[in-house]
Amino acid sequence: MPRFRLSLLSLERFRRQLANVDALPQLCLLGLVSGLLTGALMVGFRLLLDLGGLAFMPSGDHEAFQDLPRWARASLPLLAVLLIGAWLGRQPPAARKLGVGHVIERLTYHQGRFPLRNWINQWWAGVVSVLGGLSAGREGPAIHLGAAAASGLGQTLRLPHNSLRVLVACGTAAGISASFNTPIAGVIFAMEVVMMEYTIAGFMPVILASTMGAVVAQLVYGSEPAFQIPSVTLDSLFNLPWIVASALIIGMLAGIFIHLARSGAWLAAWPLWARFAAVGLATGGVAWWYPEVQGIGYDSLSATLTGELALDVLVALVVGKLLLTGMTVACGVPIGIIGPVLVVGAAAGALVGMLGGWLWPWAAAEPALYAMLGMAAMMAAVLQAPLAALMALLELTHNPNIILPGMLSVVISVLTARQLYRCDGFFISLTHQGMHPLQQPLMQALSRISVPAVMERQVVSTLRMISREQAKRLLDSKPVWILLIRSSEDKPTLALKAADLARFLIEQQEHDEARPAEQESEPIDLLEVPGQRLEMAPIHVQATLSEAFDLLNERGLDALYVEQASQPLAKRISGIITRDSIETYYRYRR
Structure with a gap:
């Protein structure tokens, strides 16, 4: 009994220390624990996808939809929306909020406290949407699952709400890190997209969480990067004007995608089953001819970077996957969009690079270079997160020479989407004052x-x-x-x-x-x-x-x-x- 009382006193002291703005050692300890927890969850999520591939795909790869018969891959999206709709259809609208947008909403208006029901729904929707052949990514589910689990740790210990905010960032960073094997990009994404602020007290525990998430994932999947990317260089500065042109095009594609994804208001009058059925039919129709648009698309992304995809397939990825992903979001199907966005950007960049090679073959860089730049530019423009996109580009390519053209490409695409299409980031809902609550300096300071x-x-x-x-x-x-x-x-x-x-x-x-x-x-x-x-x-x-x-x-x-x-x-x-x-x-x- 005395030991039990002593532990309660110690926990109470720990809570009091966390209430202060300078509780850095305590927050770092929470970052370590939340990173290990999130890394284990991400490994479990990826294993579920791998098990699904072993069960349903002829080659055992959950992204190899091209190995299925046409009727099978065209029917899978209909089955996926049926399963997701049957699971979510009888639940209230609040329970259907999933992914990164839900994380930002809970952080903004609920002090980082997550409902258990939404967390369970995210497991189901995340696995079914990817295995079912919808144009969906695994990063959105990973961020939600990691952020909610880390926050749940704090809620179980009844920690003060200022530490819950940091735990949400830790879970977000560890989720990204374990999914891509990109710990730096995970940290920057958490601070730039979710927290929308940079502080020393926030950075250090998030860095530890992202590191632990990557370590856990590497223990299971190894330390190899997410994609096998060839070594490419800029070769000539004559490519810079063409890089600017490609960034302009990708910025416009990002603006189109955001406006399409947010066009769900006019679809609100449709019943849920009709919206889900439209998504299933459209995805199945395109997949009949081009199965590369299905799933996350990382296999197509790898093939794009190595120059293995035909011209018509690249066009299908740019047009088909962009429209299908935007339509899926607009119709209310909860999916992750980061993976598909990377694939669309890489395909668009490769097309622009191929056109440049045809116009001036004596100076044009390899299409793979433009594909890498397009991947980062599309991510930056859609999320309005240039630094996170640059860090992802550096960690995915392991090529520091690509940072110079990457910086130019990212800035041009972000400015194009922001100024030409008035896009302020895919996951941010603007208030009537024109500024998100997390971006207000007063509320940021008082939330710490x-x-x-x-x-x-x-x-x-x-x-x-x-x-x-x-x-x-x-x-x-x-x-x-x-x-x-x-x-x-x-x-x-x-x-x-x-x-x-x-x-x-x-x-x-x-x-x-x-x-x-x-x-x-x-x-x-x-x-x-x-x-x-x-x-x-x-x-x-x-x-x-x-x-x-x-x-x-x-x-x-x-x-x-x-x-x-x-x-x-x-x-x-x-x-x-x-x-x-x-x-x-x-x-x-x-």
Whole structure:
């Protein structure tokens, strides 16, 4: 029993340390654990896909749809949407939210807390969509599964919400790292796309998580890169204008894809079964002739980089896979889009490279170079994440010489999609102010710390009516605030400055020296004591300062009392947080 109590005290201390903005050692420990957990989950997810390939594909490869008879590969998408629709159709719309968009939404509006039902649905939809031949990737499911698992670890330990945000980033980075064997790109993706900020306290645990995710994946799948990419060089600077032209084209393709994927509003009137059936029929129809558009497309991507695909297949990948992926998203089928986006970009880049080789064969670089650049440019333009795309390009190619043209290609494609098509990133939903909440500096700063680090702990509670002796005993503990317990729950909780009560007692003592002793025993009504009183609402001890700030604005209050569950059915007040304390922290500690 003593050891059990000691462990509880240690965990409680760990929580208090995490509430502070400088809890770097504790966050790094969480990053290690969450990276190992996410890496194991990603290995399990990839093994499920491999087992599916062994069970259904003649060659055992879950992407080898070209080995199936035409009728089989054309029927698979219909079966996939039937299974996904049967699983999700009877569930509420909130349970159908999956993937990276769901991760950003939960991080923005729910402090990184994930529903278990959506997590289970992601396993089913992720496996079925890839094995069923839809144009879908595994990275979106990997990010959701990793982020939710890491956050679930924090929720189980009842950690403060500011640490849940970091755990979500850790799970995201480890998911990307374990899927692609790209630990640096995983870190940058988590900070640039999901967290939308860069901080030392955020970077270090995310780096550790991404490293552990890659280590776990390499223990099972080896340390080879995701794609076998030939060694290519720019050869001549005369290729730079053509690289700019290719980036412009890919930026336009990215804009078309984003607008197509977001055109689901006019499809909302269709019943769910009709939308899913349209996706199955369209995918099956294209797959009848070009099975390369099915699945993630990594086999097609590898063949594109090595120059093994015919011209008509490359065109089918650019047009068919782009339209099918956008249509699938617009119709509400939950899929990952990062893998298909990479394939479309690589195919478009290869086509532009082939055209350049035909126009000036004496100076044109290999089409494989343009395919690599197209892959990074498409990812950067769709996600509006140029740095993550560059890091992915570097880690996938293992070729530092490609960074110079890669930087040019990425910047041009991002600017094209952003300025020409007004695209602000595939996963970002703009607010009416024009800025996502995660991009607001105030909310970013206040989300890094929880209320225990700022709240005033010198608080006592008492009834409204007390005697002079009780008042003196209250002040003996030297509190800053005195909470008034009301007679009914419908009355607001109030706080009185302890200094005001002390001043009142001194003044009464000076004026009551001539009064009879029996009058000195009259109770004191704390509501009648002159001084500052604050009306308050409750907030949980795990909440961040951003949650407290939003609640203060929503209720029009100046203070909150912090509740902490001391027992399963009992709560105690552990402190008070005021608007002034939040503003002081932001002004002097940010």
